[in-house]
Amino acid sequence: MLARTHLEIRSTSAMSSLIGFSKPEAELVVQPSPVHLQLARPAVRHNAAAHFRRYFAAFEVIADFATIILAVTLGYFIYYRLDLGKHIHYPAKAVVGVASGLAVIIILMLDRVGAYARGNSLLRVRETEQVVRVSAQAFLVAFAVSFFSSFLFSRWLLVITLSLVPLLLFVQKNLMYLLVRKLHSKGYGIEKVLIYGSGHTGRRVYSVLRRSPKLGLDPLAFVDDNPDKVGASVFEMAYERRRPASVVQGPITRELVWQYGADLVVIAIPSAPHAKFIETVQEVLAANARVSFVPGHTLLSDAWVGYEDIDGVLLASFSKSSRWMGYELAKRFCDFLISSSLLMVCSPLLLVLAVLIKIDSTGPVFFRQLRVGQNGRRFKMWKFRTMTSGSPMYQYSPNVSSDPRITRIGRFLRRTSFDELPQLLNVLEGSMSMVGPRPEMPFIVEQYKPEHKQRLRIKPGITGLWQLSGDRASRIHENIEYDLYYIQNRNFFMDLAILLHTLVFAMRGV
Structure with a gap:
């Protein structure tokens, strides 16, 4: 099991992160209990x-x-x-x-x-x-x-x-x-990447790397042990500007890494058996390439796990996190101050939007829906109504703006996120925070797996990392890595940064 793996690097330089075992002349000792395995890491090639x-x-x-x-x-x-x-x-x-x-x-x-x-x-x-x-x-x-x-x-x-x-x-x-x-x-500073595993996790890794050109990580192909998947192609329609990635026969070997000239191999099989994981790491390091992995959710929720990310692809390292004791109190004070101030400043806008909603379609101005908050407590969440009054209250919200149930003013409210402004009332009363995981409906929470329930450890928020990501079209709980990262690493300055980026997104009409 990955959570029981102990990693130790002995080197003259600082300890490298699990994003890539890339320190030159370092000796990597992987100690899975009860077997002891030692890998000698060759010097990393200094490429362009x-x-x-x-x-x-x-x-x-x-x-x-x-x-x-x-x-x-x-x-x-x-x-x-x-x-x-x-x-x-x-x-x-x-x-x-x-x-x-x-x-x-x-x-x-x-x-x-x-x-x-x-x-x-x-x-x-x-x-x-x-x-x-x-x-x-x-x-x-x-x-x-x-x-x-x-x-x-x-x-x-x-x-x-x-x-x-x-x-x-x-x-x-x-x-x-x-x-x-x-x-x-233009091709400067590009690193070649192989993704081991062509399932849901592997395709998410591929999608994120394609949407994050800042990284310079170019996914060449998927490697999969299942012969039925070999030969398939993955094409990211919304973002793809280069060739699609094909699926080639696994497993990962040093010869395969050399064949593709890969600089990095991402192990995107969270449920991989421990022995298989160690064997793959061995082969990648022997090929003088770097290795990173997407951990299983049981590992992600562990209290001793810290997180590293490659622009949204979250990888794990083992570290004890700490929380400033006054953080929650300070956050509640800021939530009260910000929400009350915004409600006063935005009151003319709220009034105009309320009038437009009334003129546009019949029905109430506000839409109050039961959501699940911190520790499973249920509360009524406020929103401006964006759909026709006869729409069902408890089902997945449509992601397509052309859905006939969405009103004309509703399309504008959704595009600008102005429909979320009444949630400042929830923040003011204390059932929500300005920053945190989005609250979901009870029928969705009832289907949560244990890893998804980690989202209920803190107050839900109006905005958060998931809302700023490129995965907003997916279901909230399907992108749990963002929420787990925030829960583990949240602090006052991160909250300020998220609010600042949210303001930029709102001004752009995202």
Whole structure:
């Protein structure tokens, strides 16, 4: 069983993650109980993709440095334009020195939280979380230092500057994302990938890799032990711009890896027998390629499991997570503050939408439906009505906007997610949170498997990782990896990052 596997890497460098056993000259010891198995890992080949990642990481650091300098300079300009610095003048040389020092400190802090690690992105939320977290920490440190420093420093300038830093870094990192997508689309920095397993999990891995060109991971083919599946092709209609992937005969061998020139093999068989898993890892490492795997749900729900992701493909590592004791209290306070503020600010919009719903079709303005929340407690969830009043209350909601049951104003509400705004009332009363897994209807929860019930450990939310993903067309519980990742790793800064990305999505009408 995978959950009982102990992985240990002895190397002169830091411990590599389970995303890929890729540290050079490292000795990997896999200790399945009661058998002891030792694998010698050959040095990883330094291909063009590795050089691309190295150079692009350096470019990213330089871009961050320049962006922080720009933020300080712009803050300095705004400070004087607002006439806040009547009695204090800072020489240009001093401003450049402070900006450079601040840039170095923030970059070191970003590096420490893993902002420059490959595969760092989870729908780009993690980068945003790290930027917001580090900027807040830098602000607190700088603000504290300003009280004890003999150097006369305006705190207004500090507030303006360190407010611009996360904003400009957010914009810059989104531009970097577009740039790396463009470079990968032209063939720069591409790594070849074999996916072991052509079932549901394997096809999801393939789909995510195809939709995430930032990674530079090119799935060449599926490998499957079932001869009945050999020869089939997978074609991702919505996103595919290159060749489809075919299914070839397994199992994974070093010769097969060499034949395709694969740099990475993804084991996408969560229920693989332990012996088979170890054998496959052995063959991949012997072929001097990297290996990653999609773990089984019994492993995912284990309290000792931490998560790594490749832009939404979640992989497991064994680590004990901890939760800040005041997090839940702070989150409830923020939920109350945000929901009450938004209800007041959006009240004119809510009134207009209510009138339009009434004019568009007969029936109530609001739609209240029974949902299952934290620890299985049931509550009535508020939404604007988007379907005709005679539609059944408890069945899967249609994903196609052309469904005749959806009203004209309902199509607009669904496209902009404005139909979710009344759920601010649920957040205000405490049955929901701003960020969390989406609540589902009782008849769906009654069919939950044990792994799906993990979603009920925390309060459901209006938005979350699943809503930001490319898998929103699928059923909520079919993409449980996103919810499990959030449950295991949630923190205040991740919540802020998810809310920021949700705002961007809403403005784009997604």
